[in-house]
Each structure stands twice: as structure tokens, then as C-alpha cells.
Amino acid sequence: MAVGVKDIALAAGVSLGTVSNVLNHPDRVSPRTRARVEQVMTDLGFVPNESARQLRAGRSRTLAYVVLDASNPFFTDVARGIEESVAARDLSLFMCNSDNRADRERNYLKRLEEQRVAGVLLTPVEPESSLLDQISGRGTPIVIVDRTRAGNTHCSVAVDDVLGGRLALEHLLDRGHERIAFVGGPATIGQVRDRHAGALAALADAGLDESHLLRIDTSALSVGEGRQAAQRLAGIPRSRRPTAALCANDLLALGLLQQCVTTGVAVPGDLAIVGYDDIEYAGAAAVPLTSVRQPRLQLGRTAAELLLDEVENPDHTHQQITFTPDLVARESSRRA
Amino acid sequence: MAVGVKDIALAAGVSLGTVSNVLNHPDRVSPRTRARVEQVMTDLGFVPNESARQLRAGRSRTLAYVVLDASNPFFTDVARGIEESVAARDLSLFMCNSDNRADRERNYLKRLEEQRVAGVLLTPVEPESSLLDQISGRGTPIVIVDRTRAGNTHCSVAVDDVLGGRLALEHLLDRGHERIAFVGGPATIGQVRDRHAGALAALADAGLDESHLLRIDTSALSVGEGRQAAQRLAGIPRSRRPTAALCANDLLALGLLQQCVTTGVAVPGDLAIVGYDDIEYAGAAAVPLTSVRQPRLQLGRTAAELLLDEVENPDHTHQQITFTPDLVARESSRRA
DNA sequence: GTGAAGAATTGAAAGGTTTCAACTGAGGCG
DNA sequence: CGCCTCAGTTGAAACCTTTCAATTCTTCAC
Numbered sequence A, B: 001m002a003v004g005v006k007d008i009a010l011a012a013g014v015s016l017g018t019v020s021n022v023l024n025h026p027d028r029v030s031p032r033t034r035a036r037v038e039q040v041m042t043d044l045g046f047v048p049n050e051s052a053r054q055l056r057a058g059r060s061r062t063l064a065y066v067v068l069d070a071s072n073p074f075f076t077d078v079a080r081g082i083e084e085s086v087a088a089r090d091l092s093l094f095m096c097n098s099d100n101r102a103d104r105e106r107n108y109l110k111r112l113e114e115q116r117v118a119g120v121l122l123t124p125v126e127p128e129s130s131l132l133d134q135i136s137g138r139g140t141p142i143v144i145v146d147r148t149r150a151g152n153t154h155c156s157v158a159v160d161d162v163l164g165g166r167l168a169l170e171h172l173l174d175r176g177h178e179r180i181a182f183v184g185g186p187a188t189i190g191q192v193r194d195r196h197a198g199a200l201a202a203l204a205d206a207g208l209d210e211s212h213l214l215r216i217d218t219s220a221l222s223v224g225e226g227r228q229a230a231q232r233l234a235g236i237p238r239s240r241r242p243t244a245a246l247c248a249n250d251l252l253a254l255g256l257l258q259q260c261v262t263t264g265v266a267v268p269g270d271l272a273i274v275g276y277d278d279i280e281y282a283g284a285a286a287v288p289l290t291s292v293r294q295p296r297l298q299l300g301r302t303a304a305e306l307l308l309d310e311v312e313n314p315d316h317t318h319q320q321i322t323f324t325p326d327l328v329a330r331e332s333s334r335r336a
Numbered sequence C: 001g002t003g004a005a006g007a008a009t010t011g012a013a014a015g016g017t018t019t020c021a022a023c024t025g026a027g028g029c030g
Numbered sequence D: 001c002g003c004c005t006c007a008g009t010t011g012a013a014a015c016c017t018t019t020c021a022a023t024t025c026t027t028c029a030c
Helices: A005-012 A016-024 A031-044 A050-057 A073-088 A102-114 A130-137 A161-174 A190-205 A223-234 A250-263 A296-312 B005-012 B016-024 B031-044 B050-057 B073-088 B102-114 B130-137 B161-174 B190-205 B223-234 B250-263 B296-312
Strands: A062-067 A092-097 A119-122 A142-145 A155-159 A180-184 A213-217 A244-247 A272-277 A290-293 A320-323 A326-328 B062-067 B092-097 B119-122 B142-145 B155-159 B180-184 B213-217 B244-247 B272-277 B290-293 B320-323 B326-328
Touching: A005 A016, A005 A031, A016 A031, A050 B050, A062 A073, A062 A102, A073 A092, A073 A296, A092 A102, A092 B102, A102 A119, A102 A130, A102 B092, A119 A296, A130 A142, A142 A296, A155 A161, A155 A296, A161 A190, A161 A244, A161 A272, A161 A290, A161 A326, A180 A190, A180 A223, A180 A250, A190 A213, A213 A223, A223 A244, A223 A250, A244 A250, A250 A272, A296 A320, B005 B016, B005 B031, B016 B031, B062 B073, B062 B102, B073 B092, B073 B296, B092 B102, B102 B119, B102 B130, B119 B296, B130 B142, B142 B296, B155 B161, B155 B296, B161 B190, B161 B244, B161 B272, B161 B290, B161 B326, B180 B190, B180 B223, B180 B250, B190 B213, B213 B223, B223 B244, B223 B250, B244 B250, B250 B272, B296 B320
Parallel strands: A062 A092, A062 A119, A119 A142, A142 A155, A155 A320, A180 A213, A180 A244, A244 A272, A272 A290, B062 B092, B062 B119, B119 B142, B142 B155, B155 B320, B180 B213, B180 B244, B244 B272, B272 B290
Antiparallel strands: A092 B092, A290 A326, B290 B326
16 A cells, blocks of 8 residues: 555666665766656655654654643744744744643653654743753753753743843833732743742832732633633722732733723723733733733744754754843823 | 663563563563563663654554644634544644645645654645645545535535624624625635625625625735725725725734724724634724634534544544534624 | 776665564463 | 463564665776
């Protein structure tokens, strides 16, 4: 049924080696035989068996991006950046969605290592897992995307989330807010911790203590959780209720915003809102959303470049690159 | 460097066959030797070589979903449904983003076939391409997602887009609109054609001719294109300008809406808007968006079930399943 | 017409796993 | 005590390709 190089060789009247050369070193084959072999290949519908090739040749033509949350537009933009860089080379990119679950992340990493992919891009659920060291120690390069990791054991590309949190909070202080909610969670997510830390730092610099930043913990960074956060805020007596909310990402902010608009809480009048990521929908929201913008495409492009270098360049050295975010002020945090 | 079954066998003092049995038929091995072999495996950091396994065993433990547009939330929800079904089995799912480009789709399909994946889920750029017949003819099952295809050569799962277009247009007629824009394109996208056809059919049923549906062609189904469509609408003299717009998807609708709000066109007062897909952001928009809802998760789940059946069940028969959409009426098309 | 150099082709070995028929040894039964 | 059975184990063959040293063919200079 399945036609292999052997069949091609037989049908074209050449040896196995020649067929292989047509595939991998066309220059070594005379134009005439090459044409003949290629003709036979299309006639017989030959599809090279990548498993066999990989087994023998060692290399693989595949990269993978294990993404934290495929339904978050931020990550799909990062992925687009990665694809831009990968597309140039003769490689393909597979995406895997860990969906914020450590077991799924582990499972995908295991599978990818078994497949002997050329390299892995990873936005980790568990950045400190020793599994990463094991895998790269065994020869599958891993580049960390949108995170950093203790020890310079891997290449990484990240945006300064502490700075981002700081920018957002400074913006709100500047707008006169002094009772501010930080909406985000779970705290296991590094991005959330860093953004929160940045906000606290800005607060401290302004001479205010931690009590000015009310933490509203969510179980995920999703629109639904944002809506729930709105209800929790609404439950706080007006005198103590925050006048502004800094959300750990735009999905939360959009959910929060939507619920506020629905229940008649004026934005930014009763509650100013700042999001994070500046996804495409942020500007299209009921009240255009102030947000912290990150260079998403460049994040992806750079990560892919680093991985490709690690794959191709024998004297590669690990690099940790950090980009700087900036704040895009819009209606949702306009001065009252 | 790389440790293989041979090394394990040597270290554990058993034969190759026994190591393989520990991996694939643990029941055939006595508990004692199994424990010993497994211990050695973890000690030595053994990672089975999937290429070799696949080469010998023929089968593969991988499915792939080639998605039309990874940044469209509609498709990420479909993917989530697929993953739900796949997760139960001992399989992994890779995602590939064709990004609406035929060359990328072809390239991914080629690669996946070379990898000998167990099966492919595909939302096609080119549903009628003969490549699909070739691939499935050579033994890699393909299930078409969110499209149908002429001839019952493949399983497919789709939503009735003609009906959806009809529902949307009937809704607008019902709201008293008689000059309506259809915003969408390019016409090469089947979903766009079907939704447009449904709208035309509804128009005909109402005794109105085609001139009542102004076609505004876009080059993609994206937020940016939606904004541009708004500008084109604005360029039409008020007397002839449509009073309502039916968008081929929500991204267009959100862009259109955003631009309208920005430039002071009242929605729904000056322009009623209906979107399509009912993505999560639709309800959170500046003006909550009326949209045609599709059973996204179920679409994915069902597609995966069909593929798994085709993979596992020797006397599988192809099925074409069509779901029914419904309209969610919100603010953006409220009666004037 | 000969020899050398270079181009094109060949065929066997190798890569890491699974499969399967054959083998071993232990336990049960007469 | 010998025979049979059966669970557990073995080792060679097979999967399909690439690689590379060896071989044959072609061309060209003298």
C-alpha cells in the first residue's frame, strides 16, 4: 500500500541511494535522472516517512510552542511573531495549549521530547520545574517566552512585568486615586505576582502603605472571572470601595468593565479601570480600555530567533532579553 | 549520550524485548522485573524515541488541528472542544495555524502526512482541493471542521451558515431596516459566501430585490478591516447609506462598531449592527453586539469524536453533521 | 589512445524501536 | 518422577530512511 523509496528506486530503475539524493542532495544527481525520479514520485504518490528520516538523520524539522492560554489574544499575537521567524526557514511550528495546567504542560513537554523536536518555545505554567533542566540537559533546547527563570540555564524573552505594574499604578495615582483594587490571580502565575509587586513598589514610592491596594484574587485570567470580580467589588460598602481597579490582564478588565456597565457602575466615574496586554479588543470595549502594552510580535520573533540560534549555532550562548512595556491611556481611566 | 532501550536492557540485565514489553505490554512482565526496569529507566533518564516506535509500530499517537485563524476566538473555542474529546484518550493534539493562506495549509498538511499523524482535523482554506482526497486516500483520515465539502468523501461537522445569514437578515428586516450592508470577504471564504447567500435568500423571501443588500467587500475577517468598512460606509451619501450592517463575523463587527463610536455614528441609532459567531467579547463591546451564535464547543467535540472513530473503528462510515445556529439579540440592533 | 580527475551512482550499514516465534523454568497433575 | 501447561523472557527480523565509502562512467588534456 504505502510506497517508499524502495518502490521509487525500482520503478525509476535507480538505486536507493539515488532516490535519497534526489530528496536531500539534488545537486549530486544529474538533471536527467532527477527528473525521472521526481516524475515517478508524483506518479506513485510518494510521501517520505518523516519518522524514518528523523531516526536515521537525527535531526527534526519541527519546532513547538507550548502556550499558556491559546484563547488569550496576547498569546496568539506572540505566536504570530514566532511564526514569522520560523516561516523563513524550512521548519514547521506546532502549537500546544497547556491551558494553564501543569499536568498538561508536563504531558506536552514529554511528548515533544519523545518526538525529538528540534526545539521548544514555552510560556511555562511552572517555570521553575526541574523538568525543563532535564529536557534541555538531554539535548532539546527550550526557550522561555514571556517569563524569566532563576539561573541563566535557558534563553528567555520577557517583558518587564514589575515595571508594567508600576506604570499602571503610577498612572492611577496620577489620576488621583488612592483606594485601588488589584484584580488578578491565581498567585501561582508569575506574571500576576510581578505585576502586583510593581504596583506595590509604585505605591511605596508614593509614600502610601499596602492597605491602599486591595487585592481581589481570581482563579483565572478570564472574562468570566472579571465579571465575578465586579460583583465582589460591588459588595464592598461605598465608603471603603476602591475608586480604581488595576487588572492583571485585559480579559479580566473587559469582564469587569462589562459587568460594571451592565449594573450601572460608571466607568471611569465610579471606577477607573486599567488593563494589561492591550489586546485588540481593549480599544473596542464599551469604554475604551487603558492598558499596558507589550511588544507582542517582537516577543515572539525574538524568542524564535534565539531558539533557532540555539538549534543551528554550535557556540550559542544563552541570553535573557527583557523588553519594556508602556502604558496606553484611554477613556477607562480618564480623570474624573 | 542518548540512552535507548538497549542501554536499559543492559543496565537492568534483561533483554530488549522485555524492556519493550515494560513499555507497551506491562501485563506480560512480572512485577519484579518491571519494577527493576522502570527504576533503571528513571535513573538513566530514558526517553523513548517516538520516531523509532512509530516507524516500527506504524501507528502514531498524535492528532493535529489545522485551524483557519488561530487569533479568532471562535476557533480557539472549537479547539477547546476538540481537546476535551482528545484528552480522554492517550493522544496528543498539535495545532497548526494556516492563517487563511492556502500555501500554509498545503504545507502543514504535507508535513503532517509525512509525520504520519493518526488523523487531521481541518478547517480548510481550500475545501475542494484534491489534496485532501489524496491524503485521505493514502490513509490519513481528515475531518472537515466548520465547513462542508462536495461529495461525502470525508466526515464533516458544520453549522448551517446559510441559515445563520438568513436569521441575521430576518432580524434586521424585522427591526424595520430595508437598506442593509453586508460586510465581509474575501468571497473565497466559504463561510462568507454562505452567510451572504442566506441573507439574500431572506431578502428574496421578504419580496425585496438584491439592491437592498449592499455588499461591502473586505480583504479579511479582522477588526482592522471592520474599521475600514466603517469609513467606506461613512463615505456614502446619507440618503443612500444603509441603516444596518450584517457582518460576516464578530471581529469585523467589533471593528466597525469601534470606528462608528469613535466617529460619532450612533449605534444602533444611525447604524444597527449584527455580528456572527457570538465570541466572548461580543457582549462586552462598546454597544453589546447582536450576533449569530454557533455551538462552538460541541462543533469541536463532535469533530474529534468522528475522527477518533475513523482512526479506531475499522468499519467507520463517513458522516456529515450540521448544527443549527441561533441569533442572540442585544443592544446593537435594538429597535430605533 | 591513454590516464587522470571529476561527476554520478551504487549498495550495505546503521539508527531505536516493536513484534513474534521460540525458548526457559516453575508449578500442577497423574 | 515425568509430563504438560503456562507465565515470563529472549533475540533476531523488520520498519524506512540516510549516509558514505566504493565503484562506474564521463570528460578532457596530452
